[in-house]
Amino acid sequence: MSDFTRRRGAVGYLLLIPAALWLVLFFVIPFYSLLATSLYDPSGSDFRGYEMTYEWSNYQHALQDYWRPLVRSLLYGGVATLLCLILGYVLAYAIAFKAGRWKNLMLVLVIAPFFTSFLVRTLSWKLILADDGLVVNTLQAVHLLGADGRLLATPVAVVAGLTYNFLPFMVLPLFASIDKIDHRLIEASSDLYANPVVGFFKVTWPLSLPGVVSGTLLTFIPAAGDFINAQLLGSPNQRMVGSVIQSLFTDANDYPAAAALSMILMVIIVVMVFAYIRRAGTEELL
Amino acid sequence: MSQVAEQDATSVPGDEGFDGLRLREVTKSFGAFTAVDMLDLDIPSGSFFALLGPSGCGKTTTLRMVAGLETPTSGSITLGGEDITFAKPYRRPVNTVFQSYALFPHLDIFENVAFGLRRRKKSDVDAQVNQMLELVELTSQARKKPAQLSGGQQQRVALARALINEPQVLLLDEPLGALDLKLRRSMQIEIKRIQNEVGQTFVHVTHDQEEAMTMADTVAVMNAGIIEQMGSPTDLYENPRSTFVANFLGQSNLIESSVKDRAADVVTVDMHGIGVSIPVARAHADGDKGWVGIRPEKVLIGEQGEQLDAPGNSVPGGVVSDVSFVGVSTQYLVRMPWGQELQVFQQNTGHRRLFRQGEQVELSWRPDYAFLLDYSQDAAAGAQRGSEG
Numbered sequence: 001m002s003d004f005t006r007r008r009g010a011v012g013y014l015l016l017i018p019a020a021l022w023l024v025l026f027f028v029i030p031f032y033s034l035l036a037t038s039l040y041d042p043s044g045s046d047f048r049g050y051e052m053t054y055e056w057s058n059y060q061h062a063l064q065d066y067w068r069p070l071v072r073s074l075l076y077g078g079v080a081t082l083l084c085l086i087l088g089y090v091l092a093y094a095i096a097f098k099a100g101r102w103k104n105l106m107l108v109l110v111i112a113p114f115f116t117s118f119l120v121r122t123l124s125w126k127l128i129l130a131d132d133g134l135v136v137n138t139l140q141a142v143h144l145l146g147a148d149g150r151l152l153a154t155p156v157a158v159v160a161g162l163t164y165n166f167l168p169f170m171v172l173p174l175f176a177s178i179d180k181i182d183h184r185l186i187e188a189s190s191d192l193y194a195n196p197v198v199g200f201f202k203v204t205w206p207l208s209l210p211g212v213v214s215g216t217l218l219t220f221i222p223a224a225g226d227f228i229n230a231q232l233l234g235s236p237n238q239r240m241v242g243s244v245i246q247s248l249f250t251d252a253n254d255y256p257a258a259a260a261l262s263m264i265l266m267v268i269i270v271v272m273v274f275a276y277i278r279r280a281g282t283e284e285l286l
Numbered sequence: 287m288s289q290v291a292e293q294d295a296t297s298v299p300g301d302e303g304f305d306g307l308r309l310r311e312v313t314k315s316f317g318a319f320t321a322v323d324m325l326d327l328d329i330p331s332g333s334f335f336a337l338l339g340p341s342g343c344g345k346t347t348t349l350r351m352v353a354g355l356e357t358p359t360s361g362s363i364t365l366g367g368e369d370i371t372f373a374k375p376y377r378r379p380v381n382t383v384f385q386s387y388a389l390f391p392h393l394d395i396f397e398n399v400a401f402g403l404r405r406r407k408k409s410d411v412d413a414q415v416n417q418m419l420e421l422v423e424l425t426s427q428a429r430k431k432p433a434q435l436s437g438g439q440q441q442r443v444a445l446a447r448a449l450i451n452e453p454q455v456l457l458l459d460e461p462l463g464a465l466d467l468k469l470r471r472s473m474q475i476e477i478k479r480i481q482n483e484v485g486q487t488f489v490h491v492t493h494d495q496e497e498a499m500t501m502a503d504t505v506a507v508m509n510a511g512i513i514e515q516m517g518s519p520t521d522l523y524e525n526p527r528s529t530f531v532a533n534f535l536g537q538s539n540l541i542e543s544s545v546k547d548r549a550a551d552v553v554t555v556d557m558h559g560i561g562v563s564i565p566v567a568r569a570h571a572d573g574d575k576g577w578v579g580i581r582p583e584k585v586l587i588g589e590q591g592e593q594l595d596a597p598g599n600s601v602p603g604g605v606v607s608d609v610s611f612v613g614v615s616t617q618y619l620v621r622m623p624w625g626q627e628l629q630v631f632q633q634n635t636g637h638r639r640l641f642r643q644g645e646q647v648e649l650s651w652r653p654d655y656a657f658l659l660d661y662s663q664d665a666a667a668g669a670q671r672g673s674e675g
Contacts, residue, residue, distance in 0.1 A: 182386075182388065184384055184386060184388040185388050185390060185391075187355050187375075187384075187388065188382070188384055188388035188389075188390070189390075189401070190354075190355070190374070190375040190376045191353055191354075191355070191375050191376070191380075191381055191382045191448075192376075192381065192401045192402040192405060192447070192448075192451070193376045193377075193402050193405040193406050193451070194376055194401075194405045195374070195376050198405060199376075202401075202405075203390060206392045207391070207392055
């Protein structure tokens, strides 16, 4: 190996150091601490301190007590992701192919919600979906909702909030993928007897798959772990695992259970993501 | 292949029984810009037709209208007697080899070629695709992705992908533009071979005059949205009708002259005091003045006073101002008494001696080789390299 290539290798490692340090400090150490906490003796407390007893039953108890919010989280997250995909794909497609000179402006509008706080925006959904609000009144007027029907504190409100909050995370990767598609490929497909619908499913959609995969991951993972939407827009019946973990940590001070539940959520999501990427077969597309 | 007569004179709308591709008064405007202007074109089926012109002349727009990727602003396009002016691209028996190939990057070579057959739910896809891959010599690459192939191979995939559908008309949009010179030559021969084999109508768009002349049996020279001249490559080269064609296809010496006499078979002109005659069939100027055109390789160079090719038109008083020895030929620039520099290509047969810079020479040519063009046209129109006149 020449001196030059060795030096180039060294530079590569040097460049890795800042990010590696950051991750060790703020990911590896907290992760280890979370794992350790999940195995502490559950009878411990802030006051008396905790003891490491390799208490694997913490996991069993967490699953027994909280499987409902866990399943609900995956379900709400999944539905919100699907809604985001449908809404986001149409929007990203329109921005990439139809917006012309408005493209940049529309992209700014997509990320504009980030200029205000997540919390404030979710709170304002509370007003929108309020019992005597415009939306509920309109839906009642057209009999889509019963006279005493409501939106707030229902799964609809939580899923709507999640969909709204995570839509930009779906739109941006989708846009990046769709925008890269060479328009001539679509012309070629129509030249080769594919009508617009067939052309979309045979050319546009497969070529946008990298965006679909990263968009759905960026949406599903935070949406499944979210606790703000369920807390502000739902009732205890719509509790998601995120808010259970939060209240276990901050209200109940049951650290071992909270940590075990966090670990379970993480493992489930990691397994789902790997299964999904394998199935989508996008390693070679990415 | 038979020649097609000049369009504007002989086109009869609704002339029945024509089974090729026909464009009538086709116009395409993009806002204020007219890309294609009242274009009339008849392309007989089975012919290899080239649309030749500089970039921006409207040739690609014409092709896209035939493919259905662009809708004419006005006019009509018929194919085999059927009006396809507004037919969707996926409903036309027309396929295109795109300039950038536009191969589907997510599909392998086999599936790229099979795309059209699968869309039309053809049976026997495997056998047909294999046969087509054999024709373009890509059988061993069937399971590779387009990005893994070289430019020449991708080009052949694009050709196979279009040809397998047995289109009535195959459109080729600058298909060889991205290839290097050597590969381009061999692909030209390859495409010609395939056209002979399959016998379909090929319409080839290119800005490369050599490519058009070597491949096509009929060439239409297009400029600024209209067709300047159409005919066989030899016809276009030997008897150009406009300064644009004279300069765009090869090179021409164009010399200012005034018409002296118009006889039944010959036009006599005065070219800076020298009498020159041109056959009537090669005279395309009506006014008092005209451009006498002569190809550099048709001009003979000799000693002052030496008659080379009687009965020729002889032009004395030239001085060699530049000599480039190319090997197969020698290219001279000769300054004439009226100040213009004429180009002369002399083939290196070994019979003629080389002239040196500064030598006094006399030029001559056979009247049958000269042509006369309209004086109102720009003598530099269509010139690609060097400057004549």
